[in-house]
Amino acid sequence: MTTLLLTHPACLDHDPGAWHPERPQRLEAVLAALSAPAFRALERREAPRAEDHRLMLVHPQSHVERVMGAVPPAGRHPLDADTTLSPGSGEAALRAAGAVVAAVDAVMAGEARNAFCAVRPPGHHAEPSVPMGFCLFNNVAVGALHARAAHGLRRVAVVDFDVHHGNGTQAMFERDPGLFFASTHQMPLYPGTGAAEETGVAGNVVNAPLRPHSDGDAFRRAMERIVLPALDAFAPELVLVSAGFDAHRRDPLAALDLEDEDYAWVTAAIAEVARGRCAGRVVSTLEGGYDLEALAGSAAAHVAALMAA
Numbered sequence: 001m002t003t004l005l006l007t008h009p010a011c012l013d014h015d016p017g018a019w020h021p022e023r024p025q026r027l028e029a030v031l032a033a034l035s036a037p038a039f040r041a042l043e044r045r046e047a048p049r050a051e052d053h054r055l056m057l058v059h060p061q062s063h064v065e066r067v068m069g070a071v072p073p074a075g076r077h078p079l080d081a082d083t084t085l086s087p088g089s090g091e092a093a094l095r096a097a098g099a100v101v102a103a104v105d106a107v108m109a110g111e112a113r114n115a116f117c118a119v120r121p122p123g124h125h126a127e128p129s130v131p132m133g134f135c136l137f138n139n140v141a142v143g144a145l146h147a148r149a150a151h152g153l154r155r156v157a158v159v160d161f162d163v164h165h166g167n168g169t170q171a172m173f174e175r176d177p178g179l180f181f182a183s184t185h186q187m188p189l190y191p192g193t194g195a196a197e198e199t200g201v202a203g204n205v206v207n208a209p210l211r212p213h214s215d216g217d218a219f220r221r222a223m224e225r226i227v228l229p230a231l232d233a234f235a236p237e238l239v240l241v242s243a244g245f246d247a248h249r250r251d252p253l254a255a256l257d258l259e260d261e262d263y264a265w266v267t268a269a270i271a272e273v274a275r276g277r278c279a280g281r282v283v284s285t286l287e288g289g290y291d292l293e294a295l296a297g298s299a300a301a302h303v304a305a306l307m308a309a
Contacts, residue, residue, distance in 0.1 A: 162244020
């Protein structure tokens with residue numbers, strides 16, 4: 001089996017403005033990196049649109065209607081100080097969530113060993129009823145709850161190594177012992193959640209905050225000592241990854257000091273747990289990463305490690 005890459009041109013049409021760090025050039029940089037000869041073996045598929053009933057596994061209908069109804073016919077419409085809609089934002093958001101749903105289906109059907117969704121806007125800050133932090137719908141949570149609804153899974157895990165805590169995913173998972181959320185992230189930093197004491201209803205939330213200027217060694221220790229043992233103990237039937245690459249030392253929005261090699265290492269480590277617990281089933285989706293060179297290199301390292309898993 002191969003590694004699946006899902007993306008869609010519509011994800012380039014979400015344009016919050018030239019000044020905005022979450023700009024279309026991010027996805028262009030990732031796709032350019034994944035066009036190199038080393039990635040010829042990827043199976044490439046077009047991301048479908050997420051159907052409303054899939055989104056509503058996570059978000060109430062009122063939220064879906066409010067977001068889609070706010071998409072402007074021209075110009076831009078701010079939902080908050082950080083999160084802005086353009087005419088292409090609705091279609092992009094549906095394709096981003098739909099990519100994760102389709103990737104889950106393909107991996108569960110044995111059509112691919114694992115998958116990477118090269119999509120935007122990101123999703124892990126979106127709470128059930130609140131779009132925020134550049135995020136409209138929580139793509140990874142939609143994929144996780146779809147895995148339960150469509151494939152009968154009882155234990156689904158998300159590992160999030162974005163530099164910002166995935167507050168939206170945690171908010172959706174923390175009261176459900178069949179869902180597991182683990183995060184490494186810089187603290188203090190936006191959105192202000194993710195303390196180690198936040199553990200969910202059954203120890204199913206695991207936070208390993210890192211101090212500013214922590215390097216790859218500190219990141220790997222947090223993973224080896226805290227996140228990976230908890231993930232293994234949870235015994236997931238599917239592992240999803242919120243793959244943010246903004247903990248890279250070059251990233252302008254934070255102050256951690258990871259390198260491309262750290263992303264290759266953590267991807268291999270997550271895949272190793274998945275191999276032991278759920279036949280290697282891993283679905284990853286793009287979250288943050290705002291220096292284009294660092295994003296391209298880190299995403300390429302991540303996908304190469306998935307291909308080698």
